Amino acid sequence: MGATKKIIIEPVTRVEGHGKVSILLDENGQVTRARLHIVEFRGFERFIQGRPYWEVPVTVQRLCGICPVSHHLAAAKAMDVIVGADKLTPTAEKMRRLMHYGQTYQSHALHFFHLVSPDLLFGFDADPAIRNIIGVIKKYPELAVQGVMMRKFGQEVIRLTAGKKIHGTGAIPGGINKNLSIPERDFLLKDMDQQIEWSRGALKIAMDYTVEHLEDLSDFGAFDSSHLSLIREDGAMDLYDGGIRMIDSEGNKIIDHFDYQNYSDIIAEEVKDWSYMKFPFIKDMGTENGWYRVGPLSRVNTADFIDTPEAEIARQEFKALTGGKPNNLTMAYHWARMIEVLHAAEKMKELLLDDDLQGEDLVVKGERRSEGVGLIEAPRGTLFHHYKVNEDDQVTMCNLIVSTTSNNVPMNLAVEKVAKKYLSGTEITEGLLNRVEVAIRAYDPCLSCATHALGKMPLTVSVVDHNGQIVDKRST
Amino acid sequence: MCLAVPMKVIELKENGTGVCELENIRYDVDLSLIEATKLDDFVIVHAGFAIEKLDVAEANERLKLFIDLAEAYSAEDNG
Numbered sequence: 001m002g003a004t005k006k007i008i009i010e011p012v013t014r015v016e017g018h019g020k021v022s023i024l025l026d027e028n029g030q031v032t033r034a035r036l037h038i039v040e041f042r043g044f045e046r047f048i049q050g051r052p053y054w055e056v057p058v059t060v061q062r063l064c065g066i067c068p069v070s071h072h073l074a075a076a077k078a079m080d081v082i083v084g085a086d087k088l089t090p091t092a093e094k095m096r097r098l099m100h101y102g103q104t105y106q107s108h109a110l111h112f113f114h115l116v117s118p119d120l121l122f123g124f125d126a127d128p129a130i131r132n133i134i135g136v137i138k139k140y141p142e143l144a145v146q147g148v149m150m151r152k153f154g155q156e157v158i159r160l161t162a163g164k165k166i167h168g169t170g171a172i173p174g175g176i177n178k179n180l181s182i183p184e185r186d187f188l189l190k191d192m193d194q195q196i197e198w199s200r201g202a203l204k205i206a207m208d209y210t211v212e213h214l215e216d217l218s219d220f221g222a223f224d225s226s227h228l229s230l231i232r233e234d235g236a237m238d239l240y241d242g243g244i245r246m247i248d249s250e251g252n253k254i255i256d257h258f259d260y261q262n263y264s265d266i267i268a269e270e271v272k273d274w275s276y277m278k279f280p281f282i283k284d285m286g287t288e289n290g291w292y293r294v295g296p297l298s299r300v301n302t303a304d305f306i307d308t309p310e311a312e313i314a315r316q317e318f319k320a321l322t323g324g325k326p327n328n329l330t331m332a333y334h335w336a337r338m339i340e341v342l343h344a345a346e347k348m349k350e351l352l353l354d355d356d357l358q359g360e361d362l363v364v365k366g367e368r369r370s371e372g373v374g375l376i377e378a379p380r381g382t383l384f385h386h387y388k389v390n391e392d393d394q395v396t397m398c399n400l401i402v403s404t405t406s407n408n409v410p411m412n413l414a415v416e417k418v419a420k421k422y423l424s425g426t427e428i429t430e431g432l433l434n435r436v437e438v439a440i441r442a443y444d445p446c447l448s449c450a451t452h453a454l455g456k457m458p459l460t461v462s463v464v465d466h467n468g469q470i471v472d473k474r475s476t
Numbered sequence: 477m478c479l480a481v482p483m484k485v486i487e488l489k490e491n492g493t494g495v496c497e498l499e500n501i502r503y504d505v506d507l508s509l510i511e512a513t514k515l516d517d518f519v520i521v522h523a524g525f526a527i528e529k530l531d532v533a534e535a536n537e538r539l540k541l542f543i544d545l546a547e548a549y550s551a552e553d554n555g
Contacts, residue, residue, distance in 0.1 A: 043545060043546075043548035044545065044548070046548040047544060047545045047547075047548035059541065062537070062538045062541055063480070063538075063541060063542070063545065064480065065480025065520040065522075065527075065528065065538075066480050066520075066522050066527075068480075110509075110522075110525070110527070114509075114523075114525060115523055133506065133508075134491070148508070148509065151509065446522075
């Protein structure tokens with residue numbers, strides 16, 4: 001490390017307060033690697049031990065407020081296994097699915113319209129004073145309104161499926177605690193076609209942007225990688241359930257339809273001394289080659305098809321760009337994310353027209369087990385919840401692998417690629433800073449915004465010169 | 477994993493933004509995604525946007541959980 005000097009970019013604005021990036025240079029001033037330091041809150045596993053298992057789906061959604069529904073449902077799915085509910089009633093499963101598509105829809109809309117669209121509409125080099133949502137509201141007022149309305153619709157879906165907005169208590173071990181009444185259904189259905197129309201528009205923006213800027217984007221934080229997601233039995237994209245599929249950068253299936261109850265047989269997590277966040281990898285492939293990407297890009301890459309008509313056409317257009325091979329561009333995440341927005345909208349309509357949602361049979365139970373795993377495709381990627389429960393109903397073990405953790409290596413690599421291309425000398429130009437942000441933002445990392453707020457999470461910023469000496473250091 | 481600690485709105489500005497605070501940590505926050513925000517409301521903040529308003533009971537319930545969690549973190553940190 002003696003010959004390596006560091007440049008610290010901090011904070012990575014709009015990706016929460018805790019992202020800190022170090023770009024490491026050798027003594028010739030060339031970029032050797034980049035590191036995104038994410039302050040990870042250790043202690044959750046210890047915190048959850050001793051709590052009753054049925055409380056966990058509610059507790060996790062209270063803590064994980066950025067994507068509460070995903071954690072809620074992943075925990076509930078693990079607890080389904082604990083209570084022996086191997087097959088939910090149609091009403092319970094479809095209510096959960098509706099809730100999940102509502103969450104995906106609002107999360108993707110928030111990310112695309114409020115965080116990403118300024119970069120796409122104004123360009124990476126635009127003045128940050130303009131390149132923000134206020135700038136979008138001024139120049140593209142209709143678009144800004146659509147973003148707000150799409151997010152609001154997703155929130156309404158969550159409210160009506162969960163009972164309360166965002167932090168509902170809809171899913172319980174073995175099922176759901178409410179169905180959807182006819183008035184609730186009609187309330188949502190009346191806006192559904194408008195939502196689908198807006199989704200088409202958002203998809204078009206993302207697709208046109210990618211195609212028009214393909215030459216630049218092909219060299220922007222792009223790299224070959226494996227992709228992992230859940231997949232339905234017939235190979236369809238499924239955001240709620242399925243087996244694990246992983247493909248390599250060429251599209252060859254490395255893992256397929258793997259029962260996620262046994263995920264720990266194939267996936268391990270590496271700890272590195274410079275990051276609190278773990279690095280998951282496929283055991284057989286080792287830490288060097290076993291990492292993978294998750295999220296919208298990976299899901300569109302792994303799926304054989306999408307089971308809603310318009311999103312399937314969009315998927316085919318997406319795949320046509322790369323001749324049927326996986327798309328490995330970091331910036332293609334946005335296009336893939338908007339394919340999922342359209343898919344979620346189509347799925348919500350399909351579900352709202354299904355009278356199973358008005359069924360009365362809400363909960364099933366079976367033979368009690370002591371261990372359960374729940375996986376779900378959260379907006380940001382595959383989310384793992386794993387629990388062990390004792391005879392007194394207390395949780396004795398918990399392990400979570402969150403989507404942003406799986407994208408840890410990929411985000412570091414994306415930043416490294418950008419740094420190698422855009423860093424000139426040792427000066428962090430605004431252009432470089434913007435591009436590092438843009439690359440990280442493509443992954444929509446859910447870094448927590450205030451984990452240090454209780455005084456337990458100091459944030460330290462260091463600048464280290466080529467001799468390894470810290471020349472500047474600041475703590476929050 | 478990422479966490480979302482409730483923050484209190486301590487200042488409202490004319491342009492739809494405001495200042496949120498928790499234990500002396502302050503952020504400028506865009507409040508345009510939630511409706512009818514008042515001073516002393518509790519909100520969840522993501523990427524500079526308030527994404528959810530909480531009632532006082534729910535906010536207190538969560539803060540209690542976060543205090544427990546902070547204790548677990550300290551225990552972990554001290555081995």
